[in-house]
Amino acid sequence: MLAFPPPSWDCRYLEDMDSYAVVEVPSKGVSLTTLLAASPADGSEGEFRFIISGSDPVGIRVQASHILPSSALSK
Secondary structure, three states: OOOOOOOOOOOOOHHHOOOOOOOOOOOOOEEEEEEEOOOOOOOOOOOEEEEEEEOOOOOOOOOHHHHOOOHHHOO
């Protein structure tokens, strides 16, 4: 397990957040890359993105209404 916070940070332009792709995908296991918009970010401070990559299956449990907001999914 890696320590947090990491000893160094990779800083990028905010415009790269939507198009960022992981270069080194692990051949075994799973890797998590976390992107976080920090000040100054023109009102986008706190926005985040998780990139999960690898060859192992990953189980994720989340309420459907958090991803697809619809009153039909509220229950």
